[in-house]
Every structure is written in structure tokens, then in C-alpha cells.
Amino acid sequence: MIPQIKLQKMSASIATTLKTLLGRAVTVTVGKPAPIAPVCVVGHFIRDDGSLDSVIVAPIALASYLGASLALIPPAVATAAGKAPKLDDNLGENYAEVMNVLTNTLIEHAGAHLKFVAIAMRAATSAEIQALVAKPKERADFEVNVTGYGQGPMTFLFNHAV
Amino acid sequence: MKILIVDDSKAMRMLVRRALREAGYGDHDYAEAQNGKEALEILKAGGVDLALLDWNMPEMTGIEVLAKVKELGLRTKCAMITTEASPDMQTRAHAEGALFVVGKPFSPEIIERELRRVFG
Numbered sequence: 416m417i418p419q420i421k422l423q424k425m426s427a428s429i430a431t432t433l434k435t436l437l438g439r440a441v442t443v444t445v446g447k448p449a450p451i452a453p454v455c456v457v458g459h460f461i462r463d464d465g466s467l468d469s470v471i472v473a474p475i476a477l478a479s480y481l482g483a484s485l486a487l488i489p490p491a492v493a494t495a496a497g498k499a500p501k502l503d504d505n506l507g508e509n510y511a512e513v514m515n516v517l518t519n520t521l522i523e524h525a526g527a528h529l530k531f532v533a534i535a536m537r538a539a540t541s542a543e544i545q546a547l548v549a550k551p552k553e554r555a556d557f558e559v560n561v562t563g564y565g566q567g568p569m570t571f572l573f574n575h576a577v
Numbered sequence: 578m579k580i581l582i583v584d585d586s587k588a589m590r591m592l593v594r595r596a597l598r599e600a601g602y603g604d605h606d607y608a609e610a611q612n613g614k615e616a617l618e619i620l621k622a623g624g625v626d627l628a629l630l631d632w633n634m635p636e637m638t639g640i641e642v643l644a645k646v647k648e649l650g651l652r653t654k655c656a657m658i659t660t661e662a663s664p665d666m667q668t669r670a671h672a673e674g675a676l677f678v679v680g681k682p683f684s685p686e687i688i689e690r691e692l693r694r695v696f697g
Contacts, residue, residue, distance in 0.1 A: 432682055433682075435682035435683070435684060436592075436681070436682035482588075485588045485592070486587075486588045486591060508586065508587065508588065509586070509588040511586070512586040512588050512589050515586070515633075515660055515681070516660055516681045516682050518660050519660055519662075519680070522663075528663070530633065531633075531660075
């Protein structure tokens with residue numbers, strides 16, 4: 416289990432990264448662990464040797480808020496897209512860049528160089544990613560609020576001790 | 578001055594352009610490329626003064642573009658805007674000819690500071 420002080424440090428790091436990237440106020444607080452929803456967006460990160468290091472999981476709604484705010488797409492568009500059964504392609508492309516930029520936050524805690532690979536709906540991910548989502552070695556749960564758009568949970572799942 | 582923005586993310590290309598505008602470089606000419614291969618073709622055609630390159634891109638990475646620019650003796654100034662901004666990666670980029678490396682996420686102030694340093 417990740418110590419509370421480390422989780423708070425991670426939440427501050429995520430907030431700073433997202434604020435700078437999106438150019439708007441973003442609050443990130445430590446959240447409570449909850450079962451990962453069957454329908455969610457999974458971004459995965461690998462080490463230089465190609466092994467799976469970690470994933471970031473978020474509901475479609477939060478991925479839509481983050482993807483929309485990156486490109487100043489109106490909140491109403493993001494809210495509507497957040498209700499769809501899969502992430503909108505355009506918002507998904509933007510959300511992938513949000514994941515890419517969060518790589519450095521993960522690197523701080525991986526002790527290794529990492530690379531963001533891709534996002535996908537949970538059901539469309541590989542067996543290896545599905546296994547990590549189902550049974551991570553460590554997890555860190557956060558609540559992310561993108562001012563003007565909305566909020567939702569974001570969970571970091573690690574393939575190693577943190 | 579003509580500035581080439583190279584990133585596989587359309588949103589990031591837009592953010593870089595917005596940052597350049599806020600940094601006082603809004604009046605310049607812009608071109609965009611979504612991968613290194615496309616960027617190299619534009620650079621070979623000439624007329625680009627500054628190329629701002631992402632590192633991780635499909636087809637050809639930013640660091641590969643830097644190496645090609647050096648190999649071909651192209652005179653375009655190059656810099657990187659990337660998540661790969663660790664000291665090791667910065668050293669690698671500088672060795673390949675990058676004038677500066679700005680880490681993502683970036684603020685317009687950082688872009689402005691680096692451009693003023695290079696162009697005065």
C-alpha cells in the first residue's frame with residue numbers, strides 16, 4: 416500500500432502537470448480505491464525493455480473533460496461525449512497527449528525511464544494490460560477536477576512496488 | 578521567420594502555436610508536420626528558420642530528424658519540445674544539435690525565454 420504522504424506528493428505533481436498543460440485550474444486530491452469499471456479508458460506505459468510498467472485508468476467522462484480542455488473544446492461537447500459508450504476519437508487523441516505528458520509523473524515513482532504507448536477502452540486492451548488492471552501490485556487513486564469541465568476518478572495501477 | 582512545429586498530436590501543435598503567439602512570435606510564418614519524416618521533407622525543401630520537434634513520433638523521431646539535419650548540413654535551427662526532458666535526454670538532444678529542450682508541459686514564458694536566448 417502506498418503511504419499517504421507519497422500519494423499526496425503524487426497528487427500535487429499531477430495537479431501541477433495538468434494545470435501547466437491545460438492552462439486552467441485543476442485540483443487533484445487523493446481518492447478512495449474503488450473497483451475499476453468495466454467500461455473505462457486505459458493508458459499504458461512501458462519501460463525501455465518493452466515491459467509493461469503501469470497504466471492510468473479513467474472513466475470516459477473524465478477523459479473527455481481532459482481531452483476537451485486541452486484544445487479548448489466547449490464543456491458541453493465534453494459532457495455529451497462523456498455519456499457515450501466509447502471515447503470520442505478527437506477527444507481521445509487529445510487525452511492521449513495528456514497521458515503522454517503525465518509520463519514524467521510516473522517516471523518519478525518508477526525509478527526507470529518510461530514511455531507512454533497508447534490509450535484504449537479497457538475491453539480492447541491486451542491480455543497483459545487486462546491482467547494488470549485486474550490485479551495491480553500497487554494502486555494510487557485520485558479525484559481530478561478540471562475547472563469549467565467536471566471531475567472524476569483517475570487511478571494509477573503499477574506492475575511494481577512504489 | 579518561418580517556424581515548423583512538429584508533433585504527432587494536433588492539440589499539442591496548437592498549444593505550441595498558441596504559446597508562440599503569447600510569447601510574441603504570432604506574426605511569423607508557420608508550418609506543421611505530424612511526424613519526423615514529413616518534417617524532414619519540409620526542411621529539405623528549405624525556407625524554415627526554426628524547427629520545434631517532439632521526440633517520440635511515428636515514422637521518424639525528433640532525435641532522428643536532428644541527426645539527419647546535421648548529416649545533410651541543413652541550416653535550420655532546431656529545438657525540442659518533449660516529455661523526454663531528463664538531463665540524459667537533454668544531453669543527447671544537444672549533442673545532435675538541438676539549441677534547447679523544453680519539457681512538456683510548458684508555459685509560454687519558458688518558450689519565450691528560450692527563443693529570446695537564441696534569437697535575441
